[in-house]
Amino acid sequence: MTIKEIAKLAGVSQATVSKIINNYDDVGAKTKERVLGIMEEHGYRPSYAAQSLVKKVTKVVGVIYAGKINANFNHPFFVDVMSMFKKTMGAEGYDLLFFSNEKFHKNNENYLARCQHYNVDGCIIIGGDEVEPSVYELDQSEIPCIGIDLPLSGKHSGYIMTDNAKISALAVEHFYLLGERNIAFIGGKKTSNISTERLHGFKEVMKTYGLPVKEDWIKHGDFFEESGFIAMNELLEQEECPEAVFAASDLMAMGAVRAIKESGRKIEDFAVIGCDDITASRYIDPPLTTVKQDKDKIGKMAAYVLKDMINNQIEQTSVRVEPELIIRESCSEKKRQLR
């Protein structure tokens, strides 16, 4: 079904049908009504390709998982953010194009070319570690971009991320109030932005409370469970072993808990705080105290900011979202009294 057929059926020109589709106001009321009826009846919908070729607007937003690691489609943090993003953009009339084609360019990725190819209205970029240079080319282009956990600086870009320094502050403050003084930090890869910000925040707040920052008690994993397990084992082997551990992800915290248990030590003798508040953290033993990232807010914020940038309502907007401490048994007052 094409616009031509609809026009013939209605006894009007293509131009008139087009004007009705695009809500021009210089069309006769009866004509409009009749044509609308015919369109409805035949379930007609203008072709994306033809429209996109002529207009600038496509109502499609590109989704990019950037970086080599830690930004997978099924990552427990990002998937919740994306879920809300999808929902919110959907309500605004957008569909989402996930870039997965690995044959797009033979050697190096070229995100800008890909966006131009599809003529997307805007882009959301999920930031992993070791982000490709091509991402910043896109960032600096005319195409509106919103970064998640990825600071973008382009004129038509913005980013949404949790206040990472605040995350560490909440964790250390909680430890401090429970009397913990020997605190270790397990971060992500050294190349990770997020991890670096959290480590930096950690060191700052430790100083604020006059607590010692021991380099031996700072470990780097990759945000996944196994790496937390390994890092904790290294900490346990040290002569002076910390009793409190702040891990920069729940998965690593879960790995740390497992390491403590498997070493034969009592988990009650350790205080562990994770980060993210993924679903699993509520169900593990002991339930994990964690610094929650407001995934819904991040996803929704990303959608609205991107939409407003696309419509030129705003430019260059970035938001730091407040984290929240969720106290469960892995590090709590109640537990402290048991020791």
Place this chain on the structure above:
Amino acid sequence: MTIKEIAKLAGVSQATVSKIINNYDDVGAKTKERVLGIMEEHGYRPSYAAQSLVKKVTKVVGVIYAGKINANFNHPFFVDVMSMFKKTMGAEGYDLLFFSNEKFHKNNENYLARCQHYNVDGCIIIGGDEVEPSVYELDQSEIPCIGIDLPLSGKHSGYIMTDNAKISALAVEHFYLLGERNIAFIGGKKTSNISTERLHGFKEVMKTYGLPVKEDWIKHGDFFEESGFIAMNELLEQEECPEAVFAASDLMAMGAVRAIKESGRKIEDFAVIGCDDITASRYIDPPLTTVKQDKDKIGKMAAYVLKDMINNQIEQTSVRVEPELIIRESCSEKKRQLR
């Protein structure tokens, strides 16, 4: 950058450039090389819209989360399936278009129109409960479709799902061998295909082993945690209370475990088996015995079958994937000996 500009730069016609893009073999070797060089240099990529308008092929596959419930973007089972699907389709040169736009049609959803609008090469449909009729319209169309947990019957359709009867068989068999005789079943909504298949399988196998199927011990939740909690509480309140519970999802099994704990009973006195093997099931207390669905295989299989249907290599292909029993502490030999 358009084909016209490339042609001018190379001193050839648009037609020649187009033939090179489309790998026609009637182009001079030197010409081809020169044009290729220029295209490379300028990072030129033909416009999706223009190509799609002329050709039939778009190298884009649509993704539909169908049904009102239980098929969300961040569903722990489907997200893993989709992750592998995305990866596999990506390696084959496809990008993925997720239908999220809620304004596409004012009242009723029309998936076929949407696919035609975007001119997608094929579609993957994730099946939830209470699937819209419009899905079956798409199913019966010319567009290749692959269903996940959704039996499709169209000439150009197929589906991939776990052998649900086998799932129940594995669970009941395991209970049987551990000496459990009082077995309850917690399923999803009655309108759920999957749940119905599992319940049916459950009843069949129970009969095979000569075990009693008590209607009071068959409960229906919605696959999420809270519903398992509620169902288990109902079971606990009964005069005769089952000691073994098979839940049709890990989340519901986790809810059941929570209900048992919060009721003040000892979790050691119950045997619980879940279904799916989501990530969290490994970390909860006690680690959950579950029937694993091979998510990677399902995702990969869906990708290859869909690709082959798109390329007319095959038609009407459906696969039942074998489940696997994963024994952990919530229901194991070791635990039985403790009782």
Place this chain on the structure above:
DNA sequence: CTGAAAGCGCTTACAG
């Protein structure tokens, strides 16, 4: 081996 030209399904000044 190469290119001129029609056509894919739309939108948009422009003329009436």
Place this chain on the structure above:
DNA sequence: CTGAAAGCGCTTACAG
């Protein structure tokens, strides 16, 4: 208020 026509960036018979 309505329509003829050019043009968006490609591909594909067809002629040479």
